[in-house]
Amino acid sequence: MNSKNYIKLEFPSQSCNEAFARTAAAAFAAQLDPTMEELGDVRTAVSEAVTNCIVHAYPDQIGKISMRMRILEGSILEISVRDWGRGIEDVDRAMAPLYTTGGEERSGMGFTIMGSFMDRLKVKSAPGKGTTVTMQRGVRPRPRRL
């Protein structure tokens, strides 16, 4: 699929970058003229994906996170968040609602929320090598205001 526009960002896994990542994602998504609700959904999904990298991929160190975004044919926004951290042993189990290895600080709802706010969610992971979460969300075209 041809991409019409794209960005690539790279930042360290510091928790202050959670707000930066979702704000950057919203700024890139804005060119599709999304509704407030669509924009909120994208911000939430990005916040979850980046938080996972910070909490689970690099629990005891600061590592590299990359976020790529593309606009695909048909007003589809694709977001890919990648880390080179610990990886996930059992992806299906990690994606189950309320399952977490993050202790009391975490709810185990991250993947559930990503899945319900985006149209597609794909998780590729290898223990010791890292994880890539790729999400797509269609933005419905709105009638142009004159």
Added chain:
Amino acid sequence: MNLSTAFSSGRLTIYLSGELDHHEARCLMRSIDELLDEYLPRDCALDMSGLSFMDSSGIAVIIRVSRRMQALGGRAWIENPAGQPQRVIDASGIYRLVPVAMSK
């Protein structure tokens, strides 16, 4: 994010405003723990009318407050969520464990 409180007749209302993510949640949980220890309320309401963003870290905060209130023999609920935080509450199903009230 910011937090303010009101306490009357055994009810502690915690007003949350700004954005609640994992970065903010750690500090917020500590502040809420201190408030519950100080007031020992019978009821605790988390007022979300001023919250402009919340992700699943907010769900962890809600669960923690609910558990702590249960341990104190009291009740906890969510008040006045709107917009994006409301969608996260709906998607997570947390309303099945912790009631949501609209007082405004």
